[in-house]
Amino acid sequence: MARAVSNRTRALNTAVAGTLGFLMFFPILWIFILSFKTEEDAIRAPLEVLFGSGWTLDSFFTVQERSDYFKHFANSVIISLGSTFVGLLIAIPAAWAMAFVPARHTKNVLMWMLSTKMLPPVGVLVPIYLIFRDYGLLDTRIGLVIVLTLMNLPIIIWMLYTYFKEIPGEILEAARMDGASLREEILHVLTPMAIPGMASTVLLNIILAWNEAFWTLNLTAANAAPLTAFIASYSSPEGLFYAKLSAASIMAIAPILIMGWFSQRQLVRGLTFGAVK
Amino acid sequence: MATKASRAAARMMIAPSVILLLAWMIVPLSLTIYFSFLRYNLITPTGNPFVGWENYYWFVTxxxxxxxxxxxxxxxxxxxLITVAGGIMFALLLDRPMFGQGIIRIMVIAPFFVMPTVSALVWKNMFMNPVNGMFGQIATSLGFQPIDFMGQIPLLSIILIVSWMWLPFATLILFTAMQSLDQEQLEAAEMDGAGSFSRFVFIVLPHLARAITVVILIQTIFHLSIFAEILVTTNGGPGTASTNLTYLIYVSSLLQFDVGLGSAGGVIAIILANIVAIFLMRMIGKNLDA
Incomplete structure (x- = not known):
């Protein structure tokens, strides 16, 4: 039984949590505001920024004109969607098989797959870098798609596996009794039930790939640099750059913020490998 | 019932994933170990002779x-410390009845979705810069000497930035774990006269113990590999004041082109991460009913 809670308690809770929540969100809100300022206004005192200066869209245009922003945006899209799609193609059959035709070693295989995720990327930085150099994969989108696919494959398999596990096996058996072939079983019975789980897997994986900042920084230069690497170029800027950095940042994080809000719940499952549900 | 035919099919379906992950793990890993025993520098060709533990010796000393x-x-x-304590606080706070809980939760979780390079650069410039940053401006206007975050307290600054990025993760997981707490148990304890502090210590905390452990293990694995936040803020400096193991290996291998030395560092990083990973794997394995 939930107890009746007075509106005063409610209001007090709201005030405390709201204030702290606002503080957490404030840096994002602040760069959103700065992205609509001129460079000169962006470095003024906080109150002057808010109330004593005009608003402009110039920074967004400057960022695009000066550095071909949308090329990097496109790289991020291609790399994150590409690695997610390839990963899904490889992971779906594996997760399906392990969930519905479990064998003696299934658990071990799953745990082993997870263990590959525990390998610190810096431990294999040198060989991957040299292999990429020798095969001409440095600073290419295809190279990053390969690395990010392999890096996130264990997470995709695990998430799909836990979702598939929740589909009752009796339904599949019934379909089999009715003479459905393996192909039909997957296409017409399993897929419709698995779509919500696959959707959240896709969402989480795009978020992880979009924000990945080890391989993208070390394996790209100018051509294939996604937004993570492009934004990093602001670490040694020339002249005033707060408004430009804000504009570039806001455009870089907006798509993922929106996706993230939709996938809060699935995030927990995906990031803890089902250890917390 | 799984038939022999479906078993064979299943194996075929798992094979691509296993082969790819095996290659992804074995090939670079064995190369790292192999390189770590060679004198191998990309700028000064030495013929890459085998030098035993020399690289390890130089790296460690x-x-x-x-x-x-x-x-x-x-x-x-x-x-x-910051994220677990803050995460417990936020989880308890968000679990209380309030207006607009959904919106508040979204505001708390939002930083997790900001890419590391953006978080680090925004904090470094817009907030921590002693002249134009907000903290500096507020300090100056109140008559204090502004702190040069990246110069005076580089490591603490990075800790703060990373904590801002990961507090949402801890909050989200602990909040999820709070949902399964038995409310009646809490009420019973309250009726028996347990104060809010003892309810927290004896009921809430034990209930969250598992989730807290998971948060600690997962975050440790990620934080051992922190790289971008250091690269775009301090470059590991001043001196080595904010250089972590990951960054040191990056400097040895990609800036000094010493493949042998960097690889020896890589092996050490792998061993370190594995110590944590073993505990995490055990926790996850227990929960897996395959």
Whole structure:
């Protein structure tokens, strides 16, 4: 039984949590505001920024004109969607098989797959870098798609596996009794039930790939640099750059913020490998 | 019932994933171990002779290694302290009845979706810059000497930035765990006269113990590999004041082109991460009913 809670308690809770929540969100809100300022206004005192200066869209245009922003945006899209799609193609059959035709070693295989995720990327930085150099994969989108696919494959398999596990096996058996072939079983019975789980897997994986900042920084230069690497170029800027950095940042994080809000719940499952549900 | 035919099909379906992950793990890993025993520099060709443990010796005895290990420890420990304590607080807070809980939760979780390079650069410039940053401007207007965050307290600054990025993760997981707490148990304890502090210590905390452990283990694995945040803020400096193990290996291998030395560092990083990973794997394995 939930107890009746007075509106005063409610209001007090709201005030405390709201204030702290606002503080957490404030840096994002602040760069959103700065992205609509001129460079000169962006470095003024906080109150002057808010109330004593005009608003402009110039920074967004400057960022695009000066550095071909949308090329990097496109790289991020291609790399994150590409690695997610390839990963899904490889992971779906594996997760399906392990969930519905479990064998003696299934658990071990799953745990082993997870263990590959525990390998610190810096431990294999040198060989991957040299292999990429020798095969001409440095600073290419295809190279990053390969690395990010392999890096996130264990997470995709695990998430799909836990979702598939929740589909009752009796339904599949019934379909089999009715003479459905393996192909039909997957296409017409399993897929419709698995779509919500696959959707959240896709969402989480795009978020992880979009924000990945080890391989993208070390394996790209100018051509294939996604937004993570492009934004990093602001670490040694020339002249005033707060408004430009804000504009570039806001455009870089907006798509993922929106996706993230939709996938809060699935995030927990995906990031803890089902250890917390 | 799984038939023989479906077993064979299943194996075929798992094979691509296993082969790819095996290659992804074995090939670079064995190369790292192999390189770590060679004198192998990309700028000064030496014919890459086998030199035994020499690289390990140089890597471990370098003063910057000790600094990096200490920094790694403080970075991981500091972030864990802030995020776990803050995460428990937020989880308890968000669990209370309030208006607009959905919106507040979204505001708390939002930083997790910001890419590391953006978080680090925004904090470094817009907030921590002593002249134009907000903290500096507020300090100056109140008559205080502004702090040069990246110059005076580089490691602590990075700890704060990373904590901002990961507090949402701890909050989200602990909040999820709170949902399964038995409310009646709490009420019973309250009726028996347990105060809010003892309810927290004896009921809430034990209930969250598992989730807290998971948060600590997962975050440790991620924080051992912190790289972008250091690269775009301090470049590991001043000196080695904010260099962690990951960054040190990056400097040895990609800036000094010493493949052998970097690989020896890589092997050490792998061993370190594995120690944590073993505990995490055990926790996850227990929960897996395959």
């Amino acid at each position: 370098d003063p910057s290694f000790q600094a990096a290990m200490l920094n790694t420890l403080m970075l991981v420990g500091g972030v864990l």
